[in-house]
Amino acid sequence: MTSKAMGLDGELARERSYVESCRAASARQVADADHQVVAGEDVSGDGASAEALGRYLRTRAKRMKELPESPVFFGRLDFGDAPEAGDHRGQRYYVGRRRISEDPTVPPLVVDWRAPVSRAFYRASAHDPLGLAGRRRFGWAPSSPGLPEDLTGLEDELLGDADGRGPSRPGGILTAEIERPRTGPMRDIVATIQPEQDELVRGELSESVCVQGAPGSGKTAVGLHRAAYLLYSFPQRIRRGGLLVIGPNRTFLRYIAEVLPALGELDVSQCTVEDLVASRPVTAVDGERAAAVKQDARMAEVLRRALYGRIRAAGSEPLVVPEGSYRWRVPGERLDRLVAEVREQAAPYAIGRENVRARVVALIQHQAERRTDVKNATWQQKIGRCRPVAAFLETAWPALRPETVVAALLGDPAVLAGAAHGVLDTEEQAALRWPRPPRSERSAKWSEHDLLLLDEVAGLIERPASFGHVVVDEAQDLSPMQCRAIARRSAFGSLTVLGDLAQATAPWSARSWAEQLAHLGKPQAALVPLTTGYRVPAAVMALANRLLGALDVDVPPALSLRPDGEVTVRPVPDLDGAVVAAVRAALQREGSIAVIAADDTLTRAAAALRAAGIPTAPAEDAGTTARVTALPAALAKGLEYDHVIVLEPAAIAEAEPRGLHRLYVVLTRAVSRLDLLHTRPLPAPLTTP
Numbered sequence: 001m002t003s004k005a006m007g008l009d010g011e012l013a014r015e016r017s018y019v020e021s022c023r024a025a026s027a028r029q030v031a032d033a034d035h036q037v038v039a040g041e042d043v044s045g046d047g048a049s050a051e052a053l054g055r056y057l058r059t060r061a062k063r064m065k066e067l068p069e070s071p072v073f074f075g076r077l078d079f080g081d082a083p084e085a086g087d088h089r090g091q092r093y094y095v096g097r098r099r100i101s102e103d104p105t106v107p108p109l110v111v112d113w114r115a116p117v118s119r120a121f122y123r124a125s126a127h128d129p130l131g132l133a134g135r136r137r138f139g140w141a142p143s144s145p146g147l148p149e150d151l152t153g154l155e156d157e158l159l160g161d162a163d164g165r166g167p168s169r170p171g172g173i174l175t176a177e178i179e180r181p182r183t184g185p186m187r188d189i190v191a192t193i194q195p196e197q198d199e200l201v202r203g204e205l206s207e208s209v210c211v212q213g214a215p216g217s218g219k220t221a222v223g224l225h226r227a228a229y230l231l232y233s234f235p236q237r238i239r240r241g242g243l244l245v246i247g248p249n250r251t252f253l254r255y256i257a258e259v260l261p262a263l264g265e266l267d268v269s270q271c272t273v274e275d276l277v278a279s280r281p282v283t284a285v286d287g288e289r290a291a292a293v294k295q296d297a298r299m300a301e302v303l304r305r306a307l308y309g310r311i312r313a314a315g316s317e318p319l320v321v322p323e324g325s326y327r328w329r330v331p332g333e334r335l336d337r338l339v340a341e342v343r344e345q346a347a348p349y350a351i352g353r354e355n356v357r358a359r360v361v362a363l364i365q366h367q368a369e370r371r372t373d374v375k376n377a378t379w380q381q382k383i384g385r386c387r388p389v390a391a392f393l394e395t396a397w398p399a400l401r402p403e404t405v406v407a408a409l410l411g412d413p414a415v416l417a418g419a420a421h422g423v424l425d426t427e428e429q430a431a432l433r434w435p436r437p438p439r440s441e442r443s444a445k446w447s448e449h450d451l452l453l454l455d456e457v458a459g460l461i462e463r464p465a466s467f468g469h470v471v472v473d474e475a476q477d478l479s480p481m482q483c484r485a486i487a488r489r490s491a492f493g494s495l496t497v498l499g500d501l502a503q504a505t506a507p508w509s510a511r512s513w514a515e516q517l518a519h520l521g522k523p524q525a526a527l528v529p530l531t532t533g534y535r536v537p538a539a540v541m542a543l544a545n546r547l548l549g550a551l552d553v554d555v556p557p558a559l560s561l562r563p564d565g566e567v568t569v570r571p572v573p574d575l576d577g578a579v580v581a582a583v584r585a586a587l588q589r590e591g592s593i594a595v596i597a598a599d600d601t602l603t604r605a606a607a608a609l610r611a612a613g614i615p616t617a618p619a620e621d622a623g624t625t626a627r628v629t630a631l632p633a634a635l636a637k638g639l640e641y642d643h644v645i646v647l648e649p650a651a652i653a654e655a656e657p658r659g660l661h662r663l664y665v666v667l668t669r670a671v672s673r674l675d676l677l678h679t680r681p682l683p684a685p686l687t688t689p
């Protein structure tokens, strides 16, 4: 395979004129969608379908206008005559973010990157050309503000006459893309998805997958492109349940928010796990110990017992239901047996309750029909709701709200001792107990961890609806109870789980994927490693990799595709002066800058920068257009900056139990340059190559 940049003006001019045809066709497609709205509203036929058609067409037209302007294509495929080319023999296709087609009866001007034919663009190699004779990649660059980008270059690979030797280094267009200075929010990588990433993106909908990926290996990018691929390839199955993307925090969600719209997908829900379980406002804060116990998987068993402990297992009074001159009677032992049988079915609590009701009614109906006539559904309903049956249900299988169950558990030591017996020790139970139980369940104050307990109980009472697919990013940080909240919502769907055990910073973070996947309800998910980093230059990665040995996790060291990059490690006498000088120097170069430190150090540094006349954007604006961000180490996860200035690594390492993991996250945010400034000795692992 040969790869060469073609400066052929004639070729570029020909491609530019094709760009014009595509743009004109795309504009006509939008106009046509508008026109169809008018036509759609005029169609005769019944009012309801005309209205539905009108609504569909209006939405489609609106969406086409909402889609962001982007290069009309980024690749070209030239199929050869080999049998592998199949139906595409001798054909040429342009690959872009979305299909452009003027007339459904002729081949489209541009095919969608997710269409089956586009697979060859990402996967063909010299070794396996997949029927391609040649592949062309296009380079685009911004022209004037507000105008679409210009086609500025092209790069050809000849695949058909391959000599079996692939390029050892990435092509110029990929290199330019990964080395591009970062400004603003995250962008899509659709033009340069790599084969091992594409394999994940185009995985089957029914298969859950877990990606253990090194920093900057494209986990987030892969997850978002997979979401777009699934929506395109399985619209019916996905749209029924919906697709959800879960990220670690708001800053991160804002940073990734524009990727899916750029790929034409405007209505994917993106949220944090906290959003998922936010059934009520958070008005209390837990101590460290209580938080840790509440996030522990054993809480699930305690809650299950607390809920099902409300069911009366034995000692029911006989049930007597008067009806006219009759008195129907069910003996207490029969009722106890019936309740036990329903419990064994292990249906959700609310369904179990209705099953008990239905079976009691059936027993009475059996008696009644022997004595009188056949009973219908109205009669069944009347008996099911009559006072004696309702009273029996309230004692034997009471209707419960999650708040009632959790308030009793945390507020009443006897209830807690009963439910936690043999599961939590006395110290753990003491940590859970409310020091001052609220007067009533209504005045209870709930912490963020309590919301997970409420969600767990809510899920036992009634199963929540299941999404068709859920993408979970930074999954190494989820607690077992958070995993369970996600598992409940993907019980009938599949998962894409993305994470890096080396970046696990929460006290309850995962130490093994097998365990985490079991909590997520998908123990069979395939574990796929991604080790090539596209963000972090080799010099930065080498420094960060020094920490790996001290992290006690089983992950392969990350490799970097980028030989560029600069690292400076400087002991300084005074951090305030040093950070001002470092930021001033960084401002001379292109791209985004972040000053990252533990909280106290950062507050001082931001003040020093302000005093020196250098404004910094707060963390909430991370990933927007601000030039210098003051970023607490705790919020750095998932973000990236061209130039990262890390202050006092020892303070970051000491700030929390998994401080070295945090430091690993912080160091790997750098796209091009990393400065480490310290007044205190560096953490030991950093000093040993």
Ligand SMILES: Nc1ncnc2c1ncn2[C@@H]1O[C@H](COP(=O)(O)OP(=O)(O)OP(=O)(O)O)[C@@H](O)[C@H]1O
Pocket: 177, 178, 187, 188, 189, 192, 193, 194, 197, 213, 214, 215, 216, 217, 218, 219, 220, 221, 222, 500, 503, 534, 535, 637, 638, 639, 640, 668
């Ligand atoms: N194939 C690719 N082509 C171009 N850029 C890429 C490619 N893959 C990843 N990148 C870029 O590398 C950077 C890192 O990607 P991403 O954030 O998805 O990695 P990650 O594995 O989630 O990282 P982390 O674990 O550090 O959060 C992003 O800027 C992304 O656009």
